[in-house]
Amino acid sequence: TRSTRPQRLLKAVRKRAKRGDPQSVISAIDHFCRHSEWAMNIGDEKGSILDSVVSELSPEKVLELGTYCGYSTVRIARLLPPGARLITLEFNADYAAIAKQVIAWAGLEDKIQLVEGASEDWIPHMKEHFGIETFDFVFLDHWKDRYLPDTKLMEDCGLLRKGTVLLADNVICPGVPDYLEYVRNSLSYKSCYFKSHLEYTKAEDGLEKSVFLG
Ligand SMILES: O=C(CSCCNC(=O)c1cc(-c2ccc(F)cc2)cc(O)c1O)c1ccc(O)c(O)c1
Numbered sequence: 249t250r251s252t253r254p255q256r257l258l259k260a261v262r263k264r265a266k267r268g269d270p271q272s273v274i275s276a277i278d279h280f281c282r283h284s285e286w287a288m289n290i291g292d293e294k295g296s297i298l299d300s301v302v303s304e305l306s307p308e309k310v311l312e313l314g315t316y317c318g319y320s321t322v323r324i325a326r327l328l329p330p331g332a333r334l335i336t337l338e339f340n341a342d343y344a345a346i347a348k349q350v351i352a353w354a355g356l357e358d359k360i361q362l363v364e365g366a367s368e369d370w371i372p373h374m375k376e377h378f379g380i381e382t383f384d385f386v387f388l389d390h391w392k393d394r395y396l397p398d399t400k401l402m403e404d405c406g407l408l409r410k411g412t413v414l415l416a417d418n419v420i421c422p423g424v425p426d427y428l429e430y431v432r433n434s435l436s437y438k439s440c441y442f443k444s445h446l447e448y449t450k451a452e453d454g455l456e457k458s459v460f461l462g
């Protein structure tokens with residue numbers, strides 16, 4: 249049967265990227281998405297904004313909601329200090345299987361814990377399963393109608409602390425209006441918008457960075 253787009257993306261990584269070289273994995277995926285097939289990775293333009301937020305923060309404990317093929321997982325993990333840990337949740341088993349191999353090709357498996365399942369099922373169990381008290385950085389890139397409920401769930405589970413940074417992808421396209429309204433109007437967040445473009449296109453999109461004030 250015909251291969252899937254994530255499978256063709258992984259093939260491109262194996263063909264063009266050097267094992268153990270995260271930057272070459274990132275470049276291989278961007279090349280594939282620009283010259284072969286569009287895919288919903290954050291991409292190089294928004295990816296550079298993600299890089300600057302992560303580099304400035306140097307977080308120890310990171311949560312990513314929505315792994316897809318592991319592009320942003322690799323982008324974040326390659327910038328983490330030694331001993332830092334990234335937990336990434338992916339609902340779709342096929343995406344998770346590809347992401348696991350992309351992460352391995354980049355040689356970053358020691359920093360990353362890839363968990364398969366629904367975010368709302370795992371968030372309440374972060375403390376007992378992973379020994380996590382609170383997260384320093386959360387990257388939201390999963391189902392757009394889950395950003396707000398999962399943020400409220402993380403608050404209720406005490407997973408956010410004063411200064412935790414949430415960075416949300418796709419706040420314009422596909423858009424997350426309820427989440428934006430919440431973080432921009434809540435007294436518990438200091439929020440700002442980074443205008444950019446939808447990955448590999450000229451359409452507007454952007455990232456919303458929101459600092460939890462406790
Ligand atoms: O994909 C999922 C849910 S997670 C992916 C969320 N991400 C997006 O949807 C997402 C979408 C776009 C985008 C797509 C089309 C456009 F025309 C414009 C923008 C861009 C992004 O950067 C994104 O992150 C899932 C589907 C089925 C399952 O059966 C399952 O199990 C899981």
Ligand SMILES: [Mg+2]
Pocket residue numbers: 288289290389417418
């Ligand atoms: Mg996205």
